[in-house]
Amino acid sequence: MEKIGLYLGCNIPMKAPDIEQSFRNILPEFGYQPVDLEGATCCPAWGTAPSFDMDTWCAVSSRNITIAEEKEVDVITGCNSCFGVLSEAKHFLEDKARRTAVNAKLAEIGREFKGTSDIYHIAHLLHNKVGVDRIRDKLKYSFKGMKIAVQTGCHTLWPSDVYKVKEENPYYPTILKELCEATGADVPHYSRLEACCGMGGMRSTDVEKSLKLFAEKLFSIKEEVDPDIIVTTCSSCFLQFDMSQPILKERGVIDFEPIPTFYYTQILALAMGFDPAQVAAISQIDRSQIIADMQSERRLVKEVA
Amino acid sequence: MKIEQKKIDEAVQTITGYGGHGILNCVQCGACSAVCPGVKAGFSLLCRNLIRHLLNGELEEIIEDPSSWGCQACNRCTEICPQDVRPQEVVFAFRRYQANEMAFSTSAVTSQMNLYETGHAVFTDARELRKKVGLPAEPPTSAYNEKAQREIQALINSGPMGELGLF
Numbered sequence: 001m002e003k004i005g006l007y008l009g010c011n012i013p014m015k016a017p018d019i020e021q022s023f024r025n026i027l028p029e030f031g032y033q034p035v036d037l038e039g040a041t042c043c044p045a046w047g048t049a050p051s052f053d054m055d056t057w058c059a060v061s062s063r064n065i066t067i068a069e070e071k072e073v074d075v076i077t078g079c080n081s082c083f084g085v086l087s088e089a090k091h092f093l094e095d096k097a098r099r100t101a102v103n104a105k106l107a108e109i110g111r112e113f114k115g116t117s118d119i120y121h122i123a124h125l126l127h128n129k130v131g132v133d134r135i136r137d138k139l140k141y142s143f144k145g146m147k148i149a150v151q152t153g154c155h156t157l158w159p160s161d162v163y164k165v166k167e168e169n170p171y172y173p174t175i176l177k178e179l180c181e182a183t184g185a186d187v188p189h190y191s192r193l194e195a196c197c198g199m200g201g202m203r204s205t206d207v208e209k210s211l212k213l214f215a216e217k218l219f220s221i222k223e224e225v226d227p228d229i230i231v232t233t234c235s236s237c238f239l240q241f242d243m244s245q246p247i248l249k250e251r252g253v254i255d256f257e258p259i260p261t262f263y264y265t266q267i268l269a270l271a272m273g274f275d276p277a278q279v280a281a282i283s284q285i286d287r288s289q290i291i292a293d294m295q296s297e298r299r300l301v302k303e304v305a
Numbered sequence: 306m307k308i309e310q311k312k313i314d315e316a317v318q319t320i321t322g323y324g325g326h327g328i329l330n331c332v333q334c335g336a337c338s339a340v341c342p343g344v345k346a347g348f349s350l351l352c353r354n355l356i357r358h359l360l361n362g363e364l365e366e367i368i369e370d371p372s373s374w375g376c377q378a379c380n381r382c383t384e385i386c387p388q389d390v391r392p393q394e395v396v397f398a399f400r401r402y403q404a405n406e407m408a409f410s411t412s413a414v415t416s417q418m419n420l421y422e423t424g425h426a427v428f429t430d431a432r433e434l435r436k437k438v439g440l441p442a443e444p445p446t447s448a449y450n451e452k453a454q455r456e457i458q459a460l461i462n463s464g465p466m467g468e469l470g471l472f
């Protein structure tokens with residue numbers, strides 16, 4: 001089994017530990033042993049150190065990366081912001097002067113950044129290293145006939161020059177679409193596919209502006225796709241879709257029921273037969289009906305030994 | 306308005322010093338603003354327009370504007386810019402200037418405190434929730450790890466964030 005450093009960030013272990021549990025359940029099935037990065041901190045989030053000082057940002061990010069370097073593993077993360085922040089910091093540390101300054105800070109806590117561990121998003125690992133064929137082989141339930149609208153999120157797409165794995169066209173991403181199609185579901189295109197959901201700094205700065213942007217995207221999804229579920233590979237997008245649809249509904253901005261939203265590895269874990277009480281247990285929007293359907297007998301493809 | 310070279314130099318120097326190295330390459334084409342979700346949502350001082358103000362030598366004049374804090378750091382602008390300005394880096398450089406002058410909303414203080422104390426910008430006691438889904442109550446992060454917390458405090462204290470008197 002190949003070892004891979006599981007970088008958790010903040011939102012996943014504290015607000016959505018069921019997403020964390022879905023990682024821990026599925027990875028060994030594909031030959032990856034998730035290794036804990038003990039003592040890892042926040043990436044640090046865009047609104048913290050990156051908003052004050054480049055060297056502090058790079059020092060906090062690289063401290064996290066050194067934990068993986070010590071264990072001689074690459075890093076995967078499920079949070080797009082973490083992926084973006086860590087990847088950019090690693091990119092800035094290619095600058096010699098920056099690296100010297102940051103390593104001087106790290107020396108004070110007995111660490112050194114070497115740059116030997118690569119940063120991946122879990123979607124990259126599943127798409128590029130595991131591959132959709134091996135995913136298909138592991139399915140217990142098929143989601144044939146289900147319609148999914150996908151939400152990739154910003155920080156695996158741009159700026160493509162700092163990322164280890166790139167989409168062919170980041171304004172027309174296909175990785176998540178292909179991962180969802182592997183479950184048998186249909187994943188139609190919609191015109192605001194790459195649009196921002198409005199979470200993040202925007203939501204904490206001005207919630208009304210954030211909700212307006214979010215509503216536009218949501219209308220596009222509803223009118224053009226009318227999906228059974230929304231699937232994302234960004235934990236921030238997940239939180240926005242799950243918490244803000246009920247707000248828009250309550251305000252009468254939308255006249256349809258909030259669309260159940262999942263993180264990708266949650267639907268994959270469900271398709272592989274894992275226990276929804278562990279891998280898809282926490283949401284504002286009621287997902288019980290659709291989860292029951294996803295694991296219903298009529299969807300059984302085969303028993304996985 | 307009157308444009309003074311001295312003020313322009315000061316603005317460019319400040320932004321470059323905070324990491325916005327590409328600012329002088331900007332030709333004001335507006336491609337960045339066209340793809341910017343922040344501009345779309347109504348934050349007016351981002352991308353092309355922010356750069357215009359800065360290149361006019363306005364720095365203190367716009368220090369209270371909240372737009373930079375609405376930036377998603379999504380880097381659509383960086384990807385599209387034909388001049389390699391990396392507008393997101395200019396926006397964040399301006400935000401760093403604001404932050405170091407303490408021109409940010411008090412709501413942003415909580416996450417700095419959380420980061421400093423627990424190593425997590427977002428911190429909640431999730432132990433019950435984690436047990437419910439079959440995970441160990443305490444995540445293997447800095448949240449319950451004093452050595453890790455001391456390390457992050459040392460890193461923050463040794464830079465300008467430590468000098469702001471927040472902690």
Ligand code: SF4
Binds near residue numbers: 386
């Ligand atoms: S795309 Fe680049 S050159 Fe054009 S306005 Fe934006 S920063 Fe300036």
Ligand code: SF4
Binds near residue numbers: 340382
């Ligand atoms: S990084 Fe900020 S300024 Fe650039 S496109 Fe995204 S929201 Fe706009």
